[in-house]
Amino acid sequence: MTEPGSKFRKKRLDRGIKARADTIFAVASWREILYLLLPRALPAGFLLLLPLFLDGYWEKVLVYACMFGLLALSWDFLASCGLFSLGQSLFFGLGAYLAGGLNYYLHWPPVVTLPVATIGGGLICSALLSPVMRLRGVYFAMVTLMLPILFMKGIEATGLLGGTHGLSALSPLVHDKVSAYLAVLGFLVCLFAFRRVINSDYGLVLMAIRDDDRAVMSGGINIYWRKSQALFIAGSVGAFAGALMTHHYQFVGKSVFALDYSILPVAAVALGGQGSFAGAALGAMILVPLSEALRALGGLRIAIYCSILILSILTLPEGVFHYMERKYQQFETKVEVR
Amino acid sequence: MAAQGPILEVRRLSKNFGGVRAVHEVSFTLRRGEFLGVIGPNGSGKTTLVNLITGFVKPSSGSVFFKGAEITGKAPYKIAGLGLARTFQMVRLFYNLPAYKNVIIPLCSPRVKRLRGGKYGEKDDAAIDILDDMGFERDSFVPYKPAGSLPHGYLKRLDLARALALRPELLILDELFSGMSMSEVASTLPIIERLNQEGLTIVMIEHRLKELFRVVDRVLVLNFGMKIAEGTPSEVMESDAVKSAYLGIEVDVEAQAG
Numbered sequence: 001m002t003e004p005g006s007k008f009r010k011k012r013l014d015r016g017i018k019a020r021a022d023t024i025f026a027v028a029s030w031r032e033i034l035y036l037l038l039p040r041a042l043p044a045g046f047l048l049l050l051p052l053f054l055d056g057y058w059e060k061v062l063v064y065a066c067m068f069g070l071l072a073l074s075w076d077f078l079a080s081c082g083l084f085s086l087g088q089s090l091f092f093g094l095g096a097y098l099a100g101g102l103n104y105y106l107h108w109p110p111v112v113t114l115p116v117a118t119i120g121g122g123l124i125c126s127a128l129l130s131p132v133m134r135l136r137g138v139y140f141a142m143v144t145l146m147l148p149i150l151f152m153k154g155i156e157a158t159g160l161l162g163g164t165h166g167l168s169a170l171s172p173l174v175h176d177k178v179s180a181y182l183a184v185l186g187f188l189v190c191l192f193a194f195r196r197v198i199n200s201d202y203g204l205v206l207m208a209i210r211d212d213d214r215a216v217m218s219g220g221i222n223i224y225w226r227k228s229q230a231l232f233i234a235g236s237v238g239a240f241a242g243a244l245m246t247h248h249y250q251f252v253g254k255s256v257f258a259l260d261y262s263i264l265p266v267a268a269v270a271l272g273g274q275g276s277f278a279g280a281a282l283g284a285m286i287l288v289p290l291s292e293a294l295r296a297l298g299g300l301r302i303a304i305y306c307s308i309l310i311l312s313i314l315t316l317p318e319g320v321f322h323y324m325e326r327k328y329q330q331f332e333t334k335v336e337v338r
Numbered sequence: 339m340a341a342q343g344p345i346l347e348v349r350r351l352s353k354n355f356g357g358v359r360a361v362h363e364v365s366f367t368l369r370r371g372e373f374l375g376v377i378g379p380n381g382s383g384k385t386t387l388v389n390l391i392t393g394f395v396k397p398s399s400g401s402v403f404f405k406g407a408e409i410t411g412k413a414p415y416k417i418a419g420l421g422l423a424r425t426f427q428m429v430r431l432f433y434n435l436p437a438y439k440n441v442i443i444p445l446c447s448p449r450v451k452r453l454r455g456g457k458y459g460e461k462d463d464a465a466i467d468i469l470d471d472m473g474f475e476r477d478s479f480v481p482y483k484p485a486g487s488l489p490h491g492y493l494k495r496l497d498l499a500r501a502l503a504l505r506p507e508l509l510i511l512d513e514l515f516s517g518m519s520m521s522e523v524a525s526t527l528p529i530i531e532r533l534n535q536e537g538l539t540i541v542m543i544e545h546r547l548k549e550l551f552r553v554v555d556r557v558l559v560l561n562f563g564m565k566i567a568e569g570t571p572s573e574v575m576e577s578d579a580v581k582s583a584y585l586g587i588e589v590d591v592e593a594q595a596g
């Protein structure tokens with residue numbers, strides 16, 4: 001911590017609100033309740049009010065940000081049990097085509113296609129990926145990277161599900177405000193549910209599988225079953241995002257399997273910080289609006305966007321969220337080094 | 339399931355790693371409640387034998403029966419779920435987690451859920467109880483510290499606690515005492531003896547022969563992957579095969595005993 005030449009170092013002190021076990025809070029006063037509640041309630045309240053004030057283009061950006069937020073949360077959830085996915089677009093695309101196909105061919109209304117695509121997408125994801133979840137690290141990532149390309153090229157070549165033209169004139173979600181609220185609510189529910197799950201014993205086992213799967217097996221736990229459950233959960237979240245998007249745009253095409261939907265969520269997690277879900281959520285909420293705001297710059301947009309991303313990862317490798325959390329939870333003082 | 343039969347039966351178990359015969363045609367049986375010691379020079383195949391029995395390594399040939407049912411080549415979690423727990427020579431723990439959370443993992447297994455009769459919500463207490471037994475005082479901060487920050491002797495006992503949390507019927511200890519201080523061994527040994535007296539069947543791989551011979555009923559000696567002797571500690575030490583294969587141990591035992 002010592003800066004060159006200076007005789008001071010930073011000393012960090014936890015604000016002493018957490019009790020011994022991290023599930024028990026010793027809350028003594030209103031100030032402390034606010035201290036715990038505000039960082040959760042403020043962003044959630046802000047997001048819930050936002051659709052009321054946004055229209056047209058920026059409302060679409062909000063929906064888009066929530067979609068990527070969901071994909072980033074889904075990525076972070078898989079990573080918590082040691083599965084690194086480079087194929088979030090697989091989850092997204094499966095949900096999108098399930099909802100689109102059911103609506104287009106069978107004329108099922110969105111009220112039905114949304115839940116069916118969410119659950120069905122999760123089931124297909126875990127069925128497709130269960131055979132490869134025994135693969136470690138980069139091998140699993142490679143397979144997830146290939147699968148959406150396979151689907152995209154398959155649809156292109158066979159002309160199934162609308163082929164290159166996609167399926168259009170699908171049912172809308174009553175009103176744009178409804179899709180905006182579904183997106184925001186889905187995003188917030190997923191964020192808080194994941195944060196709760198990961199702190200439960202269920203989440204503990206998932207993280208233990210990431211750290212040492214053999215030790216978990218010697219504890220009598222079927223790690224493959226747990227991993228397929230995680231794949232189902234992550235797949236469902238991604239599929240929900242895809243299904244919502246389909247009805248929001250009333251269109252689904254092969255671009256739902258595009259690389260953007262795989263890479264941007266990972267970038268969002270890298271920016272926000274891994275392992276807390278709040279980091280993933282925050283990352284998506286920064287990246288998507290940023291990329292839209294840079295649109296005005298035309299050709300240089302992607303270059304600037306990438307530079308910002310690289311710079312932020314280099315300067316804050318722990319992630320923006322963990323940096324903010326640390327600043328909020330700890331006092332920092334400078335003490336003289338003797 | 340033969341309740342009266344042997345709890346573990348190993349039949350002509352072999353494992354080759356490429357050209358290395360790590361374990362070769364090893365057979366033995368284990369009665370319920372027995373305390374078996376396994377000794378042998380480094381590289382004689384003791385850890386591989388444990389890995390073969392617990393499913394972490396698939397055998398080249400031979401079979402393993404646990405409580406009368408064949409478990410050869412089954413997945414490790416299935417074997418553990420039947421009540422066969424082990425510790426690791428190189429401890430495998432979750433170092434970022436608090437010590438007691440390490441013990442919660444096996445408490446989440448279907449086996450323990452079944453045995454505890456579907457009681458939920460007090461896993462933390464159960465974990466702390468087990469750790470308290472292992473010398474992690476419940477009123478200190480030790481059980482709540484990250485496992486990675488604990489001294490080596492504690493890690494070994496944490497691994498033991500993790501194995502015990504599974505409520506095993508058979509416990510295999512792979513060099514539990516290696517790296518422990520004399521006083522840590524002295525405080526851990528009575529725990530293991532007590533577990534055996536309470537009915538737990540134990541297989542213990544150990545280099546500290548003096549401590550081992552005091553507690554075991556029977557010893558099995560491995561050399562170059564083969565069983566070269568089996569019997570009570572005194573029988574084994576008399577055997578010529580052991581004397582020639584294991585030169586110097588006899589002297590050690592006497593020196594340590596003296």
Ligand SMILES: Nc1ncnc2c1ncn2[C@@H]1O[C@H](COP(=O)(O)OP(=O)(O)O)[C@@H](O)[C@H]1O
Binds near residue numbers: 355358360379386387
């Ligand atoms: N995974 C493995 N791959 C190749 N060789 C192995 C492996 N595990 C053990 N061996 C070899 O098998 C032999 C027995 O090793 P091990 O069972 O660890 O002996 P011990 O526990 O008695 O010291 C050694 O020669 C070792 O090099």
Ligand SMILES: [Mg+2]
Binds near residue numbers: 386
């Ligand atoms: Mg060994």
